[in-house]
Amino acid sequence: MRTRGALDAVVRAPGSKSITNRALPIAALATGESLLHGALSSDDTEAMLDCLGALGCDVAEDSDTWRVPGQAGRLGAPTERLFARNSGTTIRFLTAAASLAGGPVTLDGDARMRERPIADLTDALSALGAPAEARGAGGCPPVYVAGGGLPGGRAEIDGSRSSQVVSAVLLAAPYAERDVELSLRGDTLVSRPYVDLTLEVMRSFGAEAEWTSAGGLHVRAGQHYTGRSFEIEPDASAAAYPFCAAAIAGGRVRVNGIPSDSIQADLALLPILERMGCRVKRGPDFAEVCRGDEPLQGIDVDMNALPDAALALAVVALFATGPTRIRNVANLRLKETDRLAALQAELRKLGANATAQADSLEIDPGPLRGARIETYADHRMAMAFALAGLRVPGVTIVDPGCAAKTWPGYFSILEQL
Template identity: 50%
Template sequence: MDFGTLPHLFHPLSEQHRMTDTITITPVRGPVLGTVRPPGSKSLTNRALIVAALARGASELTGVLDSQDTRVMVESLRRLGIELEHDAAACTIDLTGCAGRPAVDHAELWLENSGTSIRFLTALCTLGDGRFRLDGNTRMRERPIGPLVEALRQLDVDIVCELGTDCPPVQIAASGLPGGTLSVGGNLSSQYLSALLMAAPCAKAAINLKVDGTLVSRPYVDMTLEVMRAFGARVEEPEPGDFILPPGGYQGRSYDIEPDASAASYFFAAAAITGGEVTVEGLSRDALQGDVGFVDVLVQMGCEARWEADSITLVGKPLRGVDVDMNAISDTAQTLAAVAPFASGPTRIRNVAHMRHKETDRVAAVVNELRRLGLEADEHEDGLTIHPGPMQPADIETYDDHRMAMSFALVGLRHPGVGIKDPGCTVKTYPDFFDDLEGLCRTAR
C-alpha cells in the first residue's frame, strides 16, 4: 500500500493545510493477519468530556482519542472556563469540573464539522449565565440542529438559529436550565437526545424528557446513559423513550475510554474481504459501543467470530450478500458497503435515512462512489442496494467525510487502481488510520 508521506495534519480550528492529494491503495497478495488496537472512542471521549466538565471535582480520563472532533471539544471547554490538561501522547485528560455551571459569561465556540461537539455543547451552554455562540464550517451550517433548539425552547431557553435555517450558528442567552417536561424528535439524530440527557442532571429542577417518534441509533443513547451513571447521575426510564432526570449533577472520577468500535469495523472488514484473521484488542461483547454489532453482520455474511473478555477476532470466509437493518449501527454502514462488492449476491442496507444528515449525504455519496467503481448500486430513500460485479479503477471522492475515506480504502485491498482523495479528512476521528491499516497489512504483502 503506497501511501507516500502524509503532510502535517492541520490544526483542528483551521481549514488550512488540508490534504488535496490522492493516495493509491496497493492490493494485498494474501490474507490480512494480525492484531490491532484502535484509538479511543470518539463518541465516548466527547461524552466523558461533557460529563466530567459538568461534574463536581476532578476527573482523570484515560484512553482518550486525539482527533479533530475531540480537539474542538477540548478547546471549547477551555473557552467555557474549564481547567483542563491534555496529554495527547499519553491519551489522558485531567480536568476540574464546573459543578454544573460554566464559569464564563460569554464565549464563541468553533466546532468545525463535529456534530457531537456542537450539539452536546449547545445543551451545556444553557446551564450557564451569559451569551454564547456556537458555529462551524460550511458543512456544519448545513447540518440540522433545529430539533434540539426547539426542545430547549420548551423550557423557555432563549436560543435561536442565527440564520433562520434550523442549522448553526446558534446563539444562546443563558440563565440556567429550568426543570420541566419537554419532548424531542428522535428520527434525525440521537445526538439531540444525548445532549439534553447529559445537561439535565444539572438543571434547576427535575426534567422529564420524552422522545417523539422513532428513535434512531438507540445504542448511542444507551452509551450516553452509561457514562452519565458512571459519574453519579440518576436516570429513570419507566417506559421506552420516557426519561426522568432529577437534579443532582455529577461527581468527578477516573474513567477509562474503550477503543473506538466504529474504527474497529474497518479492520474486521479487512479480514472479511481478504479471507484473513484480525483480532481487535480492548473490545468485547460487553462494550458500551453498539457498533461492535458490525461483527454480527459479518458473521451473517459467512465469517466466523471469536468473542473474548478483552478482544474480538474476525475470521474471513466466503461472503454472501445480506439484507440488514443498520439503523442501530449506522456508522458502520459505509464499511458494509465496502465489503458488499466481494459477496456472492446483492446486499441491501436498510433504515439509515438519517445518514443523509451526517458529514455528507452518506447514502448518496456511497452510491455515487460505488458507481464510479463500475458497480451497480441502487439508492433508496432509507438506504441502498449493492450488486457485486466487475470493477474498474477509480479515484474516490471523500466529500470531507472521514468514513468515506476509511471505508473505500478497504476496496483497494482487493481491487487495483483505487485512489482515495483527500485522505487527510480522517483527522476528524482517526488521524493515524492509514498508518495503522498499513501496519496491519504488512504481512500480507
C-alpha cells in the same frame, strides 16, 4: 492503496470518540477533577477541548491521561462564539451544556455544519425553559443559547434525525432546577444504542437517568456529576474498518482492548459479518473476525442502530455473491456529507450497480475496477473505501487526511495489516 492477500493482524483501535466526547462535557460539569485515560486525540475531540476551554474548563492533556477540572455545574460565558468545526457531538452536546453557562453563548461550525439541522435540540431546550435558537437557514447553526440555567420540566423532542439531540439534553439535565422528562415525538429514536451509551457514561460519573414505561426518559433534578478516574475503551466505530478488512481480504484481524460487555453500537456489525459468511471470536478484551475461502453472501439488513458502520459494510458488499440492501438509514444524509448519495456515486466508480433511496442503499456487485475515490471531506468515506484497495488494484483515495477527524493514524495502521 496496496493490494494484498489474506491478513493475519492484531491491532488496537484508538479511544472511542463517542465516549470521549461524552466524558469530556460530563467531567467539565462535575464537582472535582477527573482523569480520563485512553481518550481519543482527533479533530472532533480537539473541537470539544477548544470549546470547553472557551467555557472556562481548560483540560490538561498529559500523554495518555487528560486532567479535567470540574466546574461544579456552572460554565463560563465566552467572549467569542464557539467554533465546533464539523463535530456534531461538540455542537449538540455543548448547545445543551451552554444552558448552564453564566451568560449567552453562540456556537457555530464550518460550512457543512451550517447545513446540519439542530432546531430539534434548540426547540427542546426552549421548552424546558432555556431559551435557545438555531439562527441559520433551515434550523441549522449558528446557535444562540441564553445561558443562566436549565429550569427543567417536560418536553417533547424529535429524535428521528439524530439521537445526539436526546443525549445532549440528558447530559445537562442533572443540573436542571426541576426534573426533566422527555417524550419522543412519534415514539421514534434513531441509533438508540448511543443514548444508552450516554446513560452509561452519566451513571459512571454519579448521575442517574432512566427510560420510562411510556418510552421516554426521566432525569431527577438535584443530581451532580462527581469527578473520577475514567477509562475510555477503544472505539468500536473505528474497529469496524479492520473487522471489514478481514471480511474483504480474508484471513484474520483481531482488535484488542474491546471489553466483552461493551455496549458500543457498532459492535452489532459483528453478527452482520457472520451472516455474510465470516467467523467471529470474542474474548474478555478482544474481538476477532476471520474469513477463509468461503465466499461472502449479500444480505438485507436494518442498520438504523449503527448507521456509521453502514459505509464499511457497503464496501464489503462489493465482494459478496448477490446483492446487499442496507435500510432504515435516512440520517446518513445528514452526516458530514450526504453519505447515501456519496456511497452511490463512489460504489458505481468501482463497478457496482448501487442505488440510493430516501433511507436505503442497494448494492449489486459487478466486475470491479480501480478508481479515484472522492471522500467529500468525510472521514468515514475515506476509511471505508480504502478497504476496497486491499483487493482491487488502482484504488486512490482523495484527501485521506480527512480520516484525522476520528482516527489520525488510520492509514498507517491499514498499511501494516
